[in-house]
Amino acid sequence: MNNLPPEHAPLVQFPVQNDCLQVGGISLTRLAQRVGTTPFYAYDRQKITERITLLRQHLPPGILLHYAMKANPMPAVVQHLAGLVDGIDVASAGEMKIALDTILLPDKISFAGPGKREYELGSAIAAGVVLNIESEQEMELIAQLGEFLGVAPNVAVRVNPDFELKSSGMKMSGGPKPFGVDVERVPGMLKRLHKLGLNFIGFHIFSGSQNLNAAAIQEAHTKTVQLGIQLAEYALSPVRLLNMGSGFGIPYFPGERALDLSAIGKNLQRLLLEVERQLPGIRIAIELGRYTVAEAGIYVCRVLERKLSRGRVFLITDGGLHHHLAASGNLGQVVRKNYPVIIGNRVQGAEQEVVSVVGPLCTPLDILADQMQMAKASVGDLVVVLQSGAYGLTASPVTFLNHPKPIEVLV
Numbered sequence: 001m002n003n004l005p006p007e008h009a010p011l012v013q014f015p016v017q018n019d020c021l022q023v024g025g026i027s028l029t030r031l032a033q034r035v036g037t038t039p040f041y042a043y044d045r046q047k048i049t050e051r052i053t054l055l056r057q058h059l060p061p062g063i064l065l066h067y068a069m070k071a072n073p074m075p076a077v078v079q080h081l082a083g084l085v086d087g088i089d090v091a092s093a094g095e096m097k098i099a100l101d102t103i104l105l106p107d108k109i110s111f112a113g114p115g116k117r118e119y120e121l122g123s124a125i126a127a128g129v130v131l132n133i134e135s136e137q138e139m140e141l142i143a144q145l146g147e148f149l150g151v152a153p154n155v156a157v158r159v160n161p162d163f164e165l166k167s168s169g170m171k172m173s174g175g176p177k178p179f180g181v182d183v184e185r186v187p188g189m190l191k192r193l194h195k196l197g198l199n200f201i202g203f204h205i206f207s208g209s210q211n212l213n214a215a216a217i218q219e220a221h222t223k224t225v226q227l228g229i230q231l232a233e234y235a236l237s238p239v240r241l242l243n244m245g246s247g248f249g250i251p252y253f254p255g256e257r258a259l260d261l262s263a264i265g266k267n268l269q270r271l272l273l274e275v276e277r278q279l280p281g282i283r284i285a286i287e288l289g290r291y292t293v294a295e296a297g298i299y300v301c302r303v304l305e306r307k308l309s310r311g312r313v314f315l316i317t318d319g320g321l322h323h324h325l326a327a328s329g330n331l332g333q334v335v336r337k338n339y340p341v342i343i344g345n346r347v348q349g350a351e352q353e354v355v356s357v358v359g360p361l362c363t364p365l366d367i368l369a370d371q372m373q374m375a376k377a378s379v380g381d382l383v384v385v386l387q388s389g390a391y392g393l394t395a396s397p398v399t400f401l402n403h404p405k406p407i408e409v410l411v
């Protein structure tokens, strides 16, 4: 059985020297010594920069690039990205604090998500952050808080469109959804918004996540722009920003291929011309979480034991689903598939074998690799889960079984 992932992983993302993975210009073994303990997450600063460069090469210059912090809120990563992107999208007061600590001006930060608390709205208004309104109730509360604070809140309306992002890993629009305001309610809301004296910035239309189908993304972009133009007719002040979400995916599993950015860029160029003609002065933003950081990050844990059970080899490690729920297959996967997993300090190895990599938790769900081919590992070797820079630690149940939290480093 050959379960090795195809070209996207692992050797494209990080160089290998003397059979050892190199991260941030140093060998993984050395990095593990520097960190001092396992498990840890490492994010490669240069790779993040290169990803933004790649996006800017393929997308038209007029498009604003936002970072959706939900994918990876590590403060050092966010600080690094703040110097490279045009805005940051946050989804809680905790994330907003991290964004406000960067050099970005508050009006370059937008705050989306259902169920925003009163204190979250209040501090966003005081800061001058753009609130993406998710409901009529939220709009009324924002207006009251703005009056109380003596500040006109900056707001955009998050729209739940009547279409969805096709072939998306996670759909977040179309049909009944807890996110955004159903498109048919938006005209009424815009009138009220104006009456309430809110400072209207524009629309936020986010339709899905982890999409590798460029044609589907182009279709969603085209529909989003059309919808933005239609809704603009009901706005009582100019639409200054159309935040289109994005959903750009990255390859995780065998057979998956990197997204065709150039096709998406060409389509955006066309749309930009169209929208600028109809709505002069408007800016278009796309917000990317996963695409920006996922491939720049790895999760590293150590082999504690090689266990043989009825003919199968288990590598028992000090890392697992409590640190990396997504790699264990328990974050939104229907059929469990292996993330790209390698032995980082012996990538090819003298021999290969088929093994299962498991963690220390007392549950059969704690699997990092299920019968996957990799170099034959010894106790003390470093297991690396690639494609781990997004929805890794932040999306994991770290208190489950009460093991220590992993360290995170930006190198």
Ligand SMILES: *Cc1c(COP(=O)(O)O)cnc(C)c1O
Binding pocket: 068, 070, 071, 089, 091, 112, 206, 208, 209, 210, 245, 246, 247, 248, 287, 288, 289, 290, 291, 390
């Ligand atoms: C989760 C989320 C994103 C980021 O999605 P990715 O697939 O990681 O790019 C962007 N915008 C909003 C509103 C989100 O909820």
